[in-house]
Amino acid sequence: MPTKIEEQLHDAEITVEFEDQREETLVRQAVIGQDVHDWLSSDVGRWVIGAALQDQAVIEEKLISIRPNTPWRRRKITELQQQHEAIGLAVGWLSESVKLGMAAVRELKAPDE
Numbered sequence: 865m866p867t868k869i870e871e872q873l874h875d876a877e878i879t880v881e882f883e884d885q886r887e888e889t890l891v892r893q894a895v896i897g898q899d900v901h902d903w904l905s906s907d908v909g910r911w912v913i914g915a916a917l918q919d920q921a922v923i924e925e926k927l928i929s930i931r932p933n934t935p936w937r938r939r940k941i942t943e944l945q946q947q948h949e950a951i952g953l954a955v956g957w958l959s960e961s962v963k964l965g966m967a968a969v970r971e972l973k974a975p976d977e
Contacts, residue, residue: 868899890968897965900958916951923948 882888903909923944932938 868895887972890972893961893964893968894972895965897962897968900961901965904958904962913955916955920948920951923951 880891882891904913927941927944927948930937930941930944932941
């Protein structure tokens with residue numbers, strides 16, 4: 865999926881030549897990290913993160929209220945734990961892409977060694 869920068873360069877009929885595969889990878893990580901950061905900072909991104917946090921809080925409340933006395937309840941607890949983990953993983957992926965992007969920018973800005 866093309867990034868904003870790639871789309872803009874394509875529209876302007878500009879090609880980018882990278883020094884090597886490492887530089888291309890770093891630039892792509894930096895662009896994706898910035899795109900995710902921008903999205904997380906947007907109204908929609910903030911709403912999604914807020915909804916994720918709220919959903920996790922609701923799941924945690926449900927987990928506290930269920931006592932694992934029966935097989936049905938243990939299955940329900942497992943289901944809720946999986947939902948909680950899925951939300952955490954999704955937020956973690958977004959966070960990790962921003963961190964990788966920031967690290968890539970620092971590496972690209974570092975003087976050649």
